Amino acid sequence: MGRTSKDKRDVYYRLAKENGWRARSAFKLLQLDKEFQLFQGVTRAVDLCAAPGSWSQVLSQKIGGQGSGHVVAVDLQAMAPLPGVVQIQGDITQLSTAKEIIQHFKGCPADLVVCDGAPDVTGLHDVDEYMQAQLLLAALNIATHVLKPGGCFVAKIFRGRDVTLLYSQLQVFFSSVLCAKPRSSRNSSIEAFAVCQGYDPPEGFIPDLSKPLLDHSYDPDFNQLDGPTRIIVPFVTCGDLSSYDSDRSYPLDLEGSSEYKYTPPTQPPISPPYQEACTLKRKGQLAKEIRPQDCPISRVDTFPQ
């Protein structure tokens, strides 16, 4: 496969490189902002699950220009530095990470908390949806500690079977909860974004990290919100029809653009989880499953009996 084929198949991947974004996800946040004016009046923001950092790039550029805004970015993985962005490497489901984030906001609450977190997908839909929901709830838990009243929370959500339970949990804390699908998010994916505006926790609510919102005793039979109790939140698509369709392939000579020239990724991953496997493969040391029938006789002979 040529290096230009991904540019053809995924126009947002190509445009991200050409515009200096570290990932195509930047367009999702830009399209969400266009619809909901997320950055209006924002000077302090938290970017949860931020690596490789395209949302942090957008935030640092949009909120009061680089330098005057304050962005704290958190991810399990190391992230190359970005001007004006404080980085924390940690797991957002862990108490220690949550505490570290909160420390940065002592006395000065954040206006916006965003989370584009995605767990490693297993392919088992129920497991993937559950893990995604846990990540969103961990992000919400952190948001309850740092958001100012009236603040905004945006988080990736999987529109799966039990999404109404999540909507109901979000509605406890925000006056408006919407489900938004940016045009740069593939139609074929169940990914969408919960846009929660007007942070307004219940009276008397005291954020408490020792009692996380994570619902470890989740009971699918008990927790179903079906029939008249089903929660329907407005569904909004962002990015008008003139923006590129993320499920389509486009020719390399895009209309109205200058002649196509291959652009390398803006910021290649600095220590991706697959790095070790690549090094071993290059050295021909990647372990292969050895089946006795594939072994030369002499090797089989040496197998322990």
Ligand code: SAM
């Ligand atoms: N918004 C990012 C950007 O624009 O560059 C892309 C985020 S990527 C889709 C999802 C990220 O979630 C990954 O970098 C992954 O390491 C992170 N993640 C997953 N689980 C996490 C956790 N428990 N704590 C912190 N980060 C996590």
